[in-house]
Each structure stands twice: as structure tokens, then as C-alpha cells.
């Protein structure tokens with residue numbers, strides 16, 4: 001049982017770590033904002049200058065939407081220069097004072113600074129949703145500057161504060177059995193036994209069925225551990241179907257994920273389910289910015305915004321909206337037929353009117369939103385957006401968090417408070433959450449996090465320990481508190497050739513990960529376009545023997561040991577990114593061979609730990625194969641797969657060892673993206689400061705793969 005002091009140590013640590021992370025994130029952006037003048041900011045894609053207000057409208061939530069454009073009078077092209085402003089970013093509209101203008105007009109300074117969130121972006125227009133209720137005094141000529149976004153941190157802070165209040169039993173909080181288990185205040189309750197489950201999906205494998213049963217039977221919390229390609233999402237879809245068709249058909253689920261992509265992936269699969277009398281169409285609503293959700297018709301139709309606009313009551317809101325927009329048009333001087341701005345007492349009166357109208361609009365709209373959400377059996381949102389106004393007072397029976405091992409613990413608490421039961425899915429052995437700040441290495445922290453653990457029994461169930469770093473996820477913490485009994489692992493993978501899967505299975509998944517027969521032996525040779533059936537589809541420019549070798553080998557290792565391929569440091573000293581030209585040439589030759597053997601560039605990805613090597617490889621490969629051939633670091637590759645993956649290690653004398661060179665979770669992601677063929681280019685002899693896992697892998701490759709001569713011909 002967690003003691004009061006353990007609880008407060010845990011909460012205090014979360015607060016310290018979150019504050020540090022917020023600071024690190026803000027200083028990244030504000031360093032830029034305070035050090036550069038607007039022109040430079042525009043060059044860096046952080047600002048847009050010389051804009052004019054084109055229109056002022058009303059959006060969901062009664063927010064004022066300000067549309068900005070580049071007036072042709074100021075610019076030779078109305079198309080924005082390249083910039084990084086994206087929907088959801090925080091931005092400030094300010095008067096466009098140039099450095100030459102010493103004293104801007106009073107009306108165009110402080111008062112006219114407006115903050116908001118980017119709502120929509122096109123080549124020529126950008127719409128900002130302004131939250132403020134105050135009078136809008138938009139400058140005639142303005143600019144837009146991107147700001148550090150603190151909303152995510154605000155929501156996480158609030159979630160941790162709520163946790164603190166809940167534990168203390170403060171007013172308006174409820175210490176549910178779920179919260180008690182998560183915080184080590186009680187042990188998980190015994191399972192609610194389910195004798196017979198009829199699965200909708202007949203093809204589920206035994207480990208998936210076991211994980212589903214385990215989740216359905218767990219009263220408070222259950223975790224699904226899904227190694228690469230084992231069908232986590234597949235399993236979650238069945239869980240959702242089972243819950244909403246259980247005897248109590250009124251159950252409601254909140255499905256969350258760490259990213260928009262992960263939740264859209266689930267939503268897409270829910271929408272594609274076959275409909276039958278036994279399995280009626282699931283009523284699902286996606287919360288989130290329409291501009292941020294996947295541009296897929298079904299998904300857009302499921303968004304709250306579009307559903308709300310289609311209800312019968314929507315007409316009631318429309319009237320108020322038109323009135324509100326007309327009044328705002330007059331006030332901003334941008335309405336139809338409006339000439340100039342209204343001033344003085346009349347302006348004040350009109351603003352009072354806007355306030356009243358906005359209140360009415362929110363009331364009517366709130367009614368519609370509630371009715372759409374109350375009808376939904378499944379609500380889909382990112383963990384972060386589940387903390388928005390629309391879900392404020394809604395409760396769910398179950399909350400599911402996909403990619404939970406990529407989400408900070410605090411962000412998971414945002415949806416956790418909305419449900420009685422929690423299901424987490426992820427893989428602690430793949431990419432961790434992105435963390436900018438350093439962990440807490442103070443003697444105090446170390447003492448609390450580790451010393452205590454060794455003092456008392458290591459396996460003491462339910463012991464709550466403050467996390468040392470934000471990389472410790474809720475999933476990790478539950479596993480260390482309750483042991484592997486809190487989770488079920490999926491053990492059949494549907495992606496990789498058996499030889500690609502063997503090493504990660506043996507070293508990371510206790511030899512439990514097996515390959516499904518449909519993939520265990522698949523090779524590039526089996527792809528339709530590489531089949532040599534006498535047709536003209538294969539226009540091979542290499543001899544038959546080489547072609548068969550290139551296409552028929554699951555794992556190829558170009559060991560550059562002894563080749564004296566020296567890397568180059570891009571930038572200053574040790575801090576610089578690395579690249580290796582000779583190694584890049586070997587990569588290029590292999591990609592050329594793959595393509596010559598009939599493998600389409602869209603089936604190939606090249607992964608490397610250093611950004612400088614990404615740039616170098618891009619310059620070599622893009623002119624030949626275009627953008628369909630993917631080149632990048634491992635971060636964009638989680639959850640994705642390619643038939644052929646080429647890994648360029650750039651291993652050298654870089655003592656820092658970046659990315660997957662030192663982190664076995666990242667290396668695991670890199671090596672498990674490949675379906676039919678994996679090629680590694682690197683030096684097995686420079687292992688003196690490499691991670692142990694990398695060393696083991698290189699040794700394994702040496703003994704178990706097709707080792708090739710890496711000399712450049």
C-alpha cells in the first residue's frame with residue numbers, strides 16, 4: 001500500500017519534472033522569438049509578415065475566427081512563403097511595425113495584440129481562432145508570430161493537480177477503485193470471470209484472444225503488450241466491439257492515443273467494420289480539430305464539428321451565428337458593405353451585444369454537442385484533446401489508450417479521470433515518449449527512486465515510486481508495481497521474415513515472439529513485380545544470379561570493418577551530426593541493386609541515426625528515386641513497415657552515440673520495420689563505445705546473416 005509520503009513524493013516529482021519539461025520546450029521557442037527580428041523569424045518559418053484581416057467569423061465554441069491574407073498591394077505574390085504554422089499552434093497577431101518605423105501609432109501597438117490558435121491554413125489564407133472575450137482591435141496591417149505552446153503543459157499540470165486533490169479527498173473529486181489501483185492504494189480486484197466469449201473476428205490468434213479476455217475481465221486496469229506487428233490495433237478493435245455489445249449495451253468507451261495518427265488509425269478500422277444484425281454500425285465521434293484529423297471522408301464525417309452541423313438543432317444556432325458574424329464584421333470594418341470602423345460609445349454598445357450573442361450561441365451549441373456525444377458509443381480523441389471543453393463533464397465506462405508507451409504519464413491522466421476502467425496498449429521496448437528536459441538526477445531523487453527499492457523487497461507488489469524521468473510511462477510504472485500479471489503479451493507477429501524477427505525475439509521478448517506462417521518465409525522474391533514469370537514486368541538490368549541473391553536473402557550485412565570508411569562531422573566538434581560518404585555509397589549501390597531487381601522505391605526505406613547522413617543519402621537517392629523512397633531517422637517510422645529496409649549505422653568514433661546506436665528501444669524499432677528484407681551497412685569493429693544491444697546484434701548478424709563485402713566497386 002502506498003503511504004502518504006510516497007504519494008506526495010510521487011506527485012511532487014511529477015510536478016518538478018513537468019515544470020522542467022515546460023521550461024525546456026518554451027526556451028526552445030522563445031530563444032528564437034526574442035533573439036531574432038521579425039524578418040528573420042519569417043525566414044525561419046516562425047512568422048508571416050505584412051498580412052491583412054480578410055474576414056472575421058464565428059467557429060465552434062463561439063470562438064472568433066480571424067482570417068488573414070497577404071494583400072496584393074503589399075506583396076508581389078499572395079502565396080505565403082514557407083512557414084511552420086500548423087493547426088493547433090499558438091500564435092500572436094500583432095501590428096506589423098517595421099524596424100524603420102520608430103514609433104508605431106498608439107492604436108497599433110499593445111492593444112492590438114491578439115493571441116489565438118491556428119485553425120486552418122492554406123497557401124494564401126490562415127485562420128486564427130481567438131479565445132479572448134475582450135474587444136478585438138485588430139491592426140490594419142499585421143503579422144503573425146508563432147508562440148511556444150503551453151496548452152499541453154497546462155492540461156498535464158491540471159491533471160496532476162486533480163490527482164493530488166483526489167488523493168486528499170477534496171471536494172468534487174472521487175477516489176475511484178481505478179485511481180486507487182493506479183496509485184498503489186489498493187491491489188487490483190479479482191477478475192470478473194467470463195466463461196464464454198464469442199469473438200467477432202474468427203482469425204484472432206490465441207494470444208490476442210487471451211489479451212482480449214484479460215482486458216474484459218479486469219475490473220480496473222489491464223495492459224496489452226504488443227511487440228512489432230503483433231496486431232495491437234486489431235486486438236483493440238475486438239475489445240471495443242465486445243464492450244459495446246456486452247449484455248449492458250449502454251456502455252461507452254473513450255478511445256485515446258498519444259498522437260492524432262494512432263487514433264485515426266483505430267477510427268479508420270472501426271469505420272471499415274462490416275455491419276450485420278449481430279454487429280450494428282458503431283456510433284463513433286472523433287473529437288479534435290478537423291484540420292488535424294486524417295483527410296479521409298469517413299473520418300471527417302465522424303468529427304464532432306461536422307456531426308454537430310448536421311443535427312436538426314443546428315439551424316437554431318445558425319441564426320445567432322449569422323447575427324454574431326454580421327456584428328463582428330461591422331466592428332472590424334470588414335463586413336459586407338461596411339466602410340471604416342465604428343468608434344466610441346456605439347462601438348462599446350456593439351461589443352456588449354457581441355458578448356450577449358456569444359453567450360447565447362455557446363448555450364445553444366453546447367446543447368447540440370452534448371446530444372451528439374451522448375449518443376456516441378465510442379468517442380475518439382488524443383489524450384490531450386480529451387481534456388478540452390467538449391468532454392468536460394462526460395463520463396465513460398472504459399478508456400483505452402493506444403501507444404500508451406509513447407505518452408507521458410501526466411497526459412494519460414487527462415482521460416483517466418473520465419472512466420471507471422483503463423486499458424493501456426503499447427510496447428515499452430519501442431520508442432519512448434519524446435522528452436526534452438533532463439531527468440532528476442539529484443541525490444535525493446536517486447535515493448527515493450532506487451535506494452528504497454533495493455532496501456525493501458524488489459517485488460513488493462503495489463509499491464509506488466516517484467519516477468526519475470518523464471520517460472517512465474504509466475505502462476512502465478504499472479508493470480513495475482504489479483509485475484507482468486498486469487499485462488498480456490501478443491506473441492505472433494504478422495510482419496517480418498522469421499530471420500528478421502529472431503534477434504529481437506530472443507533478446508527483448510524472451511524468445512516468445514514467433515512469426516505467423518503467412519510471413520515467416522516471405523521474401524522480396526515473392527512480390528508480384530519481382531516474379532520472373534517470363535512477363536515483361538521485370539526489366540532487370542542485373543544478371544539472373546545476382547537478382548535471385550538480392551531478392552532471396554532476408555538479412556544482408558555489409559560489414560565495413562577494415563575498409564577505413566571515415567565519417568565526417570557536420571557542424572562544431574563533438575556536438576556535430578555525423579555522416580559517412582563511403583557508407584552512403586554502399587547504401588546507394590544496394591538500393592540500386594534492389595530497384596534493378598524489380599523492387600519499387602515505394603517499398604524501400606533507408607534509416608540512419610544521424611540527420612547529416614539523412615541529408616547526404618537524400619542528395620544521392622532522391623534525384624534517382626523521388627520521394628516515394630523514404631529516408632529518415634527512426635522517429636517517423638514507429639508503427640510503419642516496408643518490404644525492404646536499409647539501415648546505415650554511421651558507426652564511428654562518436655562517443656555520444658545518438659538515437660538507435662545507444663538506445664535498444666530505438667534500434668528495435670529500426671530493425672523491425674522490415675517485412676521481407678533487412679540490409680545493414682556499418683562497421684562491426686568500432687563497437688568500443690556502442691550500446692551492448694548493438695554489439696550483440698552485430699555479433700548475431702555476423703554469425704547468422706549473409707555477410708557481404710563492403711568495398712566500393
Ligand SMILES: Nc1ncnc2c1ncn2[C@@H]1O[C@H](COP(=O)(O)OP(=O)(O)OP(=O)(O)O)[C@@H](O)[C@H]1O
Nearest residue numbers: 203204205226228229230231232233234494639640
Ligand atoms: N489474427 C490476425 N490474423 C491475421 N492478420 C493479423 C492478425 N492480427 C493482426 N494481423 C495483421 O497484422 C498486421 C499488424 O496489425 P496491427 O496494425 O493491428 O498491429 P500493431 O501491433 O498495431 O502494429 P505496430 O506494431 O505497427 O504498432 C496488420 O496487417 C493486421 O491485419
